[in-house]
Amino acid sequence: MWCRRLACLLSVPCQHTRHHLLGLSCGRRTFTAAVARWHHTAPESLSCAWQLHGDHLELRYANTLMRFDFVWLRDHCRSASCYNAKTNQRSLDTASVDLSIRPKAVRVDETTLFLTWPDGHVTRYGLQWLVKNSYEGQKQQVMHPRILWNAEIYRQAQVPSVDCRSFLETDEGLKEFLQNFLLYGIAFVENVTPTKEDTQILAERISLIRETIYGRMWYFTSDFSRGDTAYTKLALDRHTDTTYFQEPCGIQVFHCLKHEGTGGRTLLVDGFYAAEQVLRQAPDQFELLSKVPLKHEYIENVGDCHNHMIGVGPVLNVYPWNNELYLIRYNNYDRAVINTVPYDVVNRWYTAHRTLTTELRRPENELWVKLKPGKALFIDNWRVLHGREAFTGYRQLCGCYLTRDDVLNTARLLGLQA
Numbered sequence: 001m002w003c004r005r006l007a008c009l010l011s012v013p014c015q016h017t018r019h020h021l022l023g024l025s026c027g028r029r030t031f032t033a034a035v036a037r038w039h040h041t042a043p044e045s046l047s048c049a050w051q052l053h054g055d056h057l058e059l060r061y062a063n064t065l066m067r068f069d070f071v072w073l074r075d076h077c078r079s080a081s082c083y084n085a086k087t088n089q090r091s092l093d094t095a096s097v098d099l100s101i102r103p104k105a106v107r108v109d110e111t112t113l114f115l116t117w118p119d120g121h122v123t124r125y126g127l128q129w130l131v132k133n134s135y136e137g138q139k140q141q142v143m144h145p146r147i148l149w150n151a152e153i154y155r156q157a158q159v160p161s162v163d164c165r166s167f168l169e170t171d172e173g174l175k176e177f178l179q180n181f182l183l184y185g186i187a188f189v190e191n192v193t194p195t196k197e198d199t200q201i202l203a204e205r206i207s208l209i210r211e212t213i214y215g216r217m218w219y220f221t222s223d224f225s226r227g228d229t230a231y232t233k234l235a236l237d238r239h240t241d242t243t244y245f246q247e248p249c250g251i252q253v254f255h256c257l258k259h260e261g262t263g264g265r266t267l268l269v270d271g272f273y274a275a276e277q278v279l280r281q282a283p284d285q286f287e288l289l290s291k292v293p294l295k296h297e298y299i300e301n302v303g304d305c306h307n308h309m310i311g312v313g314p315v316l317n318v319y320p321w322n323n324e325l326y327l328i329r330y331n332n333y334d335r336a337v338i339n340t341v342p343y344d345v346v347n348r349w350y351t352a353h354r355t356l357t358t359e360l361r362r363p364e365n366e367l368w369v370k371l372k373p374g375k376a377l378f379i380d381n382w383r384v385l386h387g388r389e390a391f392t393g394y395r396q397l398c399g400c401y402l403t404r405d406d407v408l409n410t411a412r413l414l415g416l417q418a
């Protein structure tokens, strides 16, 4: 039956749909296939068909079969009284919607679905909008496209550094930089004037500086001015920073302003690549690392600096709805006493942690770079671990942390998926 014949639905239900409406008034929430019928907008080739069920509408459009709960449909009404298109905010009070609401009339034309609600309110939904926003349309998509790498993969990809002027002055330069950053979790800008001020200008081009106990923009040398090994000449094994914050800093920026001496190379390891290897070899260990909460701690009493920070969370943080890894918290220096785990789990946790560490330490996963004045490095601190080789001589690094949401904001404004 073609929908054009169903235009009457907006007023008086015609023969074929009365069943549904009667079904509702009888309080039935489900309909058998025999009762529910498909209604087509046009010959099958133009492909839009719908069917009402007890609590949802089923729509077949653009080769997708979609189900929309009636409450969801009412909640997503984009009419002027339900939604403010200027602010992109909902004005409808969802709590005022009857949870067993049901449209009293349905109509579909080539581009739009029209629903009339019991109080007479009419909602229009673009069919394309429904495809884009239905669960069925979304579930194929990953949240964040990315390329997991080891040293070989990263080198082969020949990811270019972006020139400072192009980064600061053109959208293309900035976009290229951000695309690299989102895919690999690291990105470089070159030909930067080696000062703290110029580094700050770079940072502020993509995000807001996250002020922490280390300040906004920081300088550091091996003067032990703060109670942390970073402020020495010692080697630092791979780690992520600020694991002792409830929300570890999203991005770290490093710019080496001076080094007169030897050593001091920077080590970078893709934590997600290593975690992926663990997932393949030992899914139960991956799961344990994603479930067992740990504490990380920063206790400082040096000079005037008195701090006690604690962050709690698992090593591998995954979204509960699709198991996608989004944050790795790995810092063996700052890991606190483990007292959040029952004794019979502790041993299995250490085994899982060892498996991950083994992957993180594989030489083929290590990318070594020597940071030089003029070359700024941005690191996704939720994904890529950094470390450094011991060094001699005077070495001065400057940098800052950035808020993650604001980097993603900039990326989206340039049309990137983030």
Ligand SMILES: C[N+](C)(C)CCCC[C@H](N)C(=O)O
Binding pocket: 214, 218, 220, 228, 229, 230, 239, 240, 241, 242, 243, 331, 333, 334
């Ligand atoms: C980067 N900056 C030198 C300011 C701070 C270093 C913080 C080091 C700390 N152990 C951590 O991993 O979080």
Ligand SMILES: O=C(O)CCC(=O)C(=O)O
Binding pocket: 230, 236, 241, 266, 386, 387, 388, 397
């Ligand atoms: O000195 C370096 O290259 C890095 C030290 C470090 O890990 C840090 O500051 O977070």
Ligand SMILES: [Fe+2]
Binding pocket: 230, 239, 240, 241, 386
């Ligand atoms: Fe660090």
